[in-house]
Amino acid sequence: HKMSILDAITQGWLCDLKAYRIRTNVDLDAVRAYRDGDFVESELGSAVNTHLRNSRIVRNWLELGGHRRTVVFCVTVQHARDLADAFKSEGVSADCVWGEDRERATKLDRHKRGEITVLTNCGVLTEGYDDWQISCILLARPTKSELLFTQMIGRGTRIEEGIGNLVEARNQSREITK
Secondary structure, rough: OOOOOHHHHOOOOOOOOOOOOOOOOOOOOOOEEOOOOOHHHHHHHHHHHHHHHHHHHHHHHHHOOOOOEEEEOOOOHHHHHHHHHHOOOOOOEEEEOOOOOOHHHHHHHHHOOOOOEEEEEEEOOOOOOOOOOOOHHHHHHHHOOHHHHHHHHHHOOOOOOOOOOOHHHHHHHHHOOO
């Protein structure tokens, strides 16, 4: 069986999204692509992990993110660390996780409990990570892959624990208020 993310939202299995696109002056024309079409990560990391771009991401999050529990997708471990530091420099509770991070489970738990507001990551949270309390996703990692894009934004579509389907929950709520 195959279901698109849009169909899952429409049918009430996932929550809807509101998206903002923040433009930066980073030029990706010189970043090569792999045979599968997505960017070469080492080159992409060098292109996007700049102080100016990281600062812009934080500024826009402060304006638009409303201090929501957030997951940020980064290109490299260094990018995840630098971006977490940029959030911390603005007084935001932030940390980063990556595949070989020995403290990953602790940080994920702290994020789920709300002790960490912004969690940057490199290649860890794209699939299989579900936390309905995440209400903001930042794609600091450009991609040409539709699958990777969908996996990343999908982390922000989980519905509240205890609600099986949003459409059914809304219909039940309407019946109760009648």
